Amino acid sequence: MQDKYSPRDIETAAQKYWDESQAFKAVEDSSKKKYYCLSMFPYPSGKLHMGHVRNYTIGDVLTRYHRMQGYNVLQPMGWDAFGLPAENAAMQNGVPPAKWTHDNIAYMKKQLQSLGFAIDWEREVTTCTPEYYKWNQWLFLRMLEKGIAYKKTQTVNWDPVDQTVLANEQVIDGRGWRTGALVEKREIPGYYFAITQYADELLASLDALPGWPERVKTMQANWIGKSLGVRLAFPYTLDGKAEKLWVFTTRADTLMGVTYVAVAAEHPLATHAAKNNPELAAFIEKCKQGSVMEADVATMEKEGMKTGLFVQHPLTGEQVEVWVGNYVLMTYGEGAVMAVPAHDERDFGFAKKYSLPIKQVITQMSKAGEEAFSDSAWQESYGSKEGVCINSGKYDGLGYEAAVDAIAADLAAKGLGEKKVQYRLRDWGISRQRYWGCPIPLIHCAKCGTVHVPDDQLPVKLPEDCVPDGSGNPLKKRADFLNVACPQCGGAAERETDTMDTFVDSSWYYARYCSADNANAMVDERAKYWMPVDQYIGGIEHAILHLLYARFWNKVMRDVGLSVGSDEPFANLLTQGMVLNHIFSRRTDKGGIAYFAPEELELEHDANGKLVGAKSKADDQPVDYNGIGTMSKSKRNGVDPQSLIETYGADTARFFMMFASPPEQTLEWADAGVDGAHRFLKRVWAFGHENAALIKDAPTVNGKLGDELAKLRREVHLNLKQATADLQRQQFNTVASAGMKLLNALERAAEGDQKAAVIAEGFSILLRVLSPITPHITHALWQELGYGTDILSAPWPQVDEAALVQDELELVLQINGKLRGSIKVAASADKAAIEAIAVASETAQQHLNGAAPKKVVVVPGRLVNIVC
């Protein structure tokens, strides 16, 4: 046995052993309880970053822990390999996205393997391979057949200089990231998945997911946003024809307070009004500038212009003025809203700005609003809270529900409205005008229209040698891809060049791992054994979109008749906190933005170690600080774990990452503390080495121990108990602490009868507690010390409750809630006895001064509080 801890040798040997013994190959075995542990697969950006190390270490700890608990475990890995960064890299380096992606995968796979994760690599899945994306195409066609997929227009960000569609991420302050040009909104056709058809089920089955964090379920429920409201119409006459302007509201009780209606810039009414109104036409054009992002729309200055048109109030028949508002979105609801400035904050701001009338129709029973319409007066007099109707004619005095019912009934009688359930959730637009994605399997024929690619011609393969140049989709220039015979008439036709959103790829990979080698089916019977995923682990940033899309897709697969095994794909979810780092950038001369990677920068700190700025190493000039944020490819602020692994070894990297903070917590990256983690592992090794002879020959603990050794053994089992509980509740930082405390205790062991037995037992517990976190060092020591051949299949240690028993307890003594001392009581003492001892104590007598206590609170095993 080496006397010095040498991670390189130990880790290479352990990994070789696992590899040769096929230790992590998962085989279906219906006689054993299965545990499918899945971490979100990485985008192959080039190198792992610390967020990956954190994510995959968490998954590996859970996998190895459950294996020791006797489960048949599956932990697979794959690559979310289509996406935008590959195209950006292609533009920068002139390398085709396919090559760049496959090179990155090869490198990152080596990195993952060097971390010693218990992964079954035979099930590896890569989404940019035809074997995988064939099934995207296959299911897409099934969805078209079932009416779950359909075509309509979508609004996109358009860069007028590059003549290309921009992702939201590529829009910075309303400008294209490469060109600096003002971004425009543009309407183009695209394919949608009707996720709203599943809205009710997606909402309802959140209740069937007790293993999901509440915060994620709340976010998803709010995102789906089911609300009961009223869809109602404002009638009007246009060119002599009777028309209706439809709106949706959740506040029909305020209908009598409507003082104007606002429509989107793209609304037909706006278009009509603009025909003879150049000023309005110009305003509508202006509304088309800027990004489509909701955050931008919600924070921009609200602007509007009157159309000169009027509609009728559906109940009173009064004239209501129609405005165009830049905050009304054509793609939401009806593209028009009724405005009640007295009881909606946004309408109020708009009405104040354009001096529109404000009519109070709800009272909160505070003072009536005669005074100036200042914001605080609005809050006090009006407000958006539900209340009782006033100034509303026959509805006066009604509360929210009664008013909505009465108004809805009156609208229905006139044929001008009805109650309606509305969702905030919108259908999922999946068309991307981009090269590096899964081709949409459709063919456009002049004669036959849009034709489905027949199943026997799938997959539609993406040519892998394109190099995008930033302007438009290169597939449009590929005659060999584009030109195809129409499957129906055999005439000349063209392939669809749009590709699918990469969220499609990641919506079902969990199922593919179960049948990764099946070329004839998307999933097969084996999915029934493994699914649902028992533990899914990934970043909290996926709380809504990815997790909702995956839940939706799983239900679609079920409804298409595939054997997915369950209605929900992920039984338990652990949402990892983000690993953050500082972000630095510079404006480019074109007006775009360029980010700097940590290795390109010289950071500057003040005396307290606080970051004050940074300089580029290349030109020694300062760069802009953009605050702190998620480690990401696009912001270039990821920290590569490679040097950490090379310097200290995988076990140190893993231990440090787990010890740094609880998994769900956001973590600002700092490598202070890595030394401490490494020092601890060196101590573990040294302890094993120094006590090797003692441990190898040790008998088992038998009979009563001396006080000191009994105390040590109690500490060992206390820490085992804590570590086991912490693994159950997935708080790995305190599992690491428990390991440290355990070693501290063992190192301080007193001499005495049975010392060898206590040490041998204690160290075997320590090794097993640590093994999920630091599998290599524990594997080596387990073998070297003769505990067994393979710690992987060692059972998880059991707490000996007898070792925890104490004869005498020390309780905290509080006087009036303040710590004033302690008392010793027999473990068997009852409440009355404890109270008597506490009151009789010298400390209590001093404070009581002869008087009787007003109250005594006894918390068994913890404290006594005397109130005087």
Add this chain to the structure above:
RNA sequence: GCCGGGAUGGUGAAAUUGGUAUACACAGCGGACUUAAAAUCCGCCGGCCCUAAUCGGCCAUACGGGUUCAAGUCCCGUUCCCGGCACCA
């Protein structure tokens, strides 16, 4: 702007159900070993006050209120930070 989360020593954090706030570490300081350094080991380590030193007292879990015998933990309000907002993945 909307939805979700967070804030505890110089730093990462602990406190599992309302019951000793700061476990376990990092950094720092002091010491041992050494010709020396590294490594290793030992000790100290929230702030203020009292004391020669102990003993002890007060304050402190982002900020302001509240409930309770008792609040980091529960309730109300505020600030700042992080994640998401539908074409980053």
